[in-house]
Amino acid sequence: MYDYVVVGAGVVGMSTAYHLKRFSPNARVLVIDQNPSVGMGDTAKSAAAFRTIFTSWANRILAKTSVQFYRDVQLSGVDLGMKWVGYLFLVPEEASQLFTQTASELRQMGISVEMYRQLDKSIKFDLATDEEAREMGLPNVSFALLVKDAGIMDPEKLVRYYYEMYVGAGGEVMYNTRVETVLFAPKRPLEIPGEPFPWQEVRAVGVETTAGPIEAKNVILATGAWTETLAGRMGFGLPIRPRKRQVFVVRADGELRTLLEMGLSDSQWSPVIILPRGIYLRPEPGEGTFWIGMSDRRPYGFEERAEAEESLWRFGIYPVLSKYVPAFENRVPQSAWAGHYDENVIDYQPIVDRLAEGLYVAAGTSGSGIMKADAVGRIAASLALGRGKAELYGGVAVGSGALRRNRCFEEERLVI
Ligand SMILES: Cc1cc2nc3c(=O)[nH]c(=O)nc-3n(C[C@H](O)[C@H](O)[C@H](O)COP(=O)(O)OP(=O)(O)OC[C@H]3O[C@@H](n4cnc5c(N)ncnc54)[C@H](O)[C@@H]3O)c2cc1C
Missing domain, CATH: 3.50.50.60 (FAD/NAD(P)-binding domain)
Known part of the structure; x- marks a missing residue:
């Protein structure tokens, strides 16, 4: 018993x-x-x-106290693979008001955020001259918002x-x-x-x-x-509904290596970069790769043996990614996997x-x-x-x- x-x-x-x-x-x-x-x-x-910035009180307190605990565990000598690379939001024109407001709320809370009007040349803010991007309806990036109290760890x-x-x-x-x-x-x-x-x-x-x-x-x-x-x-x-989520791994060599080493925070490595349209790039310095995912609004449902779909890379992620970060042109993932979010709808x-x-x-x-x-x-x-x-x-x-x-x-x- x-x-x-x-x-x-x-x-x-x-x-x-x-x-x-x-x-x-x-x-x-x-x-x-x-x-x-x-x-x-x-x-x-x-x-x-991980990040400690959320707009809702509950999310903020759950993440902030947990991340502080992990930080102290790691400081005590247990390696949790935590790296404070930061989060970099590339803010599309249509969301610039929301993010400007969020940035000032975060500053009032004492959280350090930095704004960039331009960045390393490998990230494009202005797509106005790119006819294809215009056809696709991709927005220009107004500014990038860097949150330093964030990073990556080893689950x-x-x-x-x-x-x-x-x-x-x-x-x-x-x-x-x-x-x-x-x-x-x-x-x-x-x-x-x-x-x-x-x-x-x-x-x-x-x-x-x-x-x-x-x-x-x-x-x-x-x-x-x-x-x-x-x-x-x-x-x-x-x-609570399961929603399939996928990660594609792309080797960071050539120009992508420079991007991987674009340390903006308290680390030499690239921040987690959030592009418009729900695509994120997560650096994996140990492997010399980027992990790339997308929060697409796909049907809910559980797949017993969930596998990554090549079509999500080809038609969902790649066309957008290669516009904002042209160094991804002609790149293909070396591996991929899939799991589920358990979403509170x-x-x-x-x-x-x-x-x-x-x-x-x-x-x-x-x-x-x-x-x-x-x-x-x-x-x-x-x-x-x-x-x-x-x-x-x-x-x-x-x-x-x-x-x-x-x-x-x-x-x-x-x-x-
Ligand atoms: C692609 C992807 C990217 C993500 N990125 C992030 C991120 O960047 N940051 C972040 O914080 N979170 C991220 N998450 C979410 C995070 O991984 C989950 O929120 C977290 O792992 C959930 O943990 P859990 O213990 O609830 O679930 P799980 O780790 O899935 O554990 C549930 C366990 O229950 C067991 N189980 C279920 N049913 C039964 C049963 N009937 N009998 C016995 N065992 C059972 C399963 O085998 C499983 O081991 C991501 C998730 C995915 C899929």
């Missing part, structure tokens, strides 16, 4: 499990995953860029850090095991066959898995893009909530779960432990119900 079963050994599940053991060292905690090791779901597929090192801390504290893990459903029992059993009946009040008492039933007093679903299906199977509706922010007595969910990280995992894990652990408040890193206190599904948050304006 476990006190807590956490379903999912991704960064959210491992952060939750670690904080559970930290807050309650004597609790018996088990993490279950269908994969053969830790962090093999979308955590491994991530571009793992596998992060999830492994949580895993090692958790196992070191006596936490248990079970791999290659799929949770089929959560088991419920009546709160007032009548000891007659067929219980629980639809009219009985129930509580979660464990999980049914491919390795048989496992008893637990509490179950936490940290199942990322699988959450909609698993929770739906039990009749719980959540506004209402406000693009995570959900941590109680679904039934003894059953909790921590998911919906909407494409920014690496940079928020520490705070989400602390809130999920606090909620499952029955604490009214969660203490985020640096002593910031929030209600454990702050991320409940029926909250009303302001809409995030800086979604990538």
Whole structure:
């Protein structure tokens, strides 16, 4: 009999499990995953860029406290692969008002932002003389906005850090095991066959898995893009939908090498560059490559064996990328992969909530779960432990119900 079963050994599940053991060292905690090791779901597929700038209060506090925690872990000598390369938004004409306003809000908060009217010649701001770009309706870039409190990290090192801390504290893990459903029992059993009946009040008492039933007093679903299906199977509706996301890897040689080495922040490496039309370039200095992705508005849905589509590169990314950064002309990706965002379709922010007595969910990280995992894990652990408040890193206190599904948050304006 476990006190807590956490379903999912991704960064959210491992952060939750670690904080559970930290807050309650004597609790018996088990993490279950269908994969053969830790962090093999979308955590491994991530571009793992981080920033602490968001327009919504909740996103900001989740990212800021998590990134501060990771920074201090790395300063203590554990390499999480953090590099403070910054984020560079190439602001299209139509968004210049929004970004000017956002920049002044950020400055008022004490966050350092810099504006550039032009940059390294490899990035084109003015497409007016390019007839093809005009035909495509591509906007000129008004200015570029550099946010320094941002960068890239290694998600596998992060999830492994949580895993090692958790196992070191006596936490248990079970791999290659799929949770089929959560088991419920009546709160007032009548000891007659067929219980629980639809009219009985129930509580979660464990999980049914491919390795048989496992008893637990509490179950936490940290199942990322699988959450909609698993929770739906039990009749719980959540506004979380999986959306396929892809990353294409292009070698940075020749002119692209110069771009890769265009350090604008506290690092010698290029910032994460966000182009108009939702395309981003993420430097990977270790490999000497750029990782390139696009937040296209494609249909929601889960693909069991998601693979990158050549057509997204060829017709979606390449035509735009090669206009703003001509050094990408005639380049082809050397490799690519695909995963899913688990998107909260209402406000693009995570959900941590109680679904039934003894059953909790921590998911919906909407494409920014690496940079928020520490705070989400602390809130999920606090909620499952029955604490009214969660203490985020640096002593910031929030209600454990702050991320409940029926909250009303302001809409995030800086979604990538
Ligand atoms: C292409 C891409 C780029 C991204 N870029 C960024 C970025 O730049 N910055 C950032 O912060 N975030 C980014 N993200 C998002 C980030 O990767 C996710 O938010 C984060 O990894 C979610 O973690 P998780 O633990 O919730 O999910 P996962 O890592 O997917 O973990 C869920 C786990 O649950 C397990 N599981 C599910 N169902 C069951 C079941 N029934 N039984 C047993 N096990 C089960 C799965 O096997 C999986 O291991 C990106 C994601 C993608 C796909």
